[in-house]
Amino acid sequence: MLPGGLDIRYLNVSIFRLPVRLFITKFGSMKTQKLGTALFLIMLLAFISAPIVASEHVVDLTGDTAEVKEVEVTSRGLAYDVEEIRVNLGDTVRVTYINGGGRHDWVIDEFEGAQTAIISGGRRETIEFVADQAGEFEFYCSVPGHRQAGMFGRFIVVE
Secondary structure, three states, X not given: OEHHHEEEEEEEEEEOOEEEXXXXXXXXXXXXXXXXXXXXXXXXXXXXXHHHHOOOOEEEOOOOOOOEEEEEEEEEOOEEOOOEEEEEOOOEEEEEXXXXXXXXXXEOOOOXXXXXOOEEOOOEEEEEEEOOOOEXXXXXXXXXXXXXXXXXXXXXXXX
């Protein structure tokens, strides 16, 4: 409790896979407490409903008949705009990674050639590899801390 009856507490939440600390304040008067509670509940509702409104971006190339399956992946902050990529077993995949800011890359450990260099914002790099094993894999940014902050997605190879 601080002077003047102000009590500050924290609420840790995750919004779009990013940790956020909300400050909850509690004042002495009942009227102020009710107003603060109402504002907090409105903010909480907005944060909770945001992931429901934001749809998952999936690129499904399993029905594509092109010889090389092409996909563009762009990053904004610590997230990719594509959360899931689906291809068929044996497909040749061409990924163009466009860095929207900062220093990032795009990596899948299980496939040879499925890694861009770490590039700076505004740059792009194209890689090509063969999806030679079926299953669900993770693509991610290999810059320390970025994967843990939510910069990853699913790469699914269908038999």
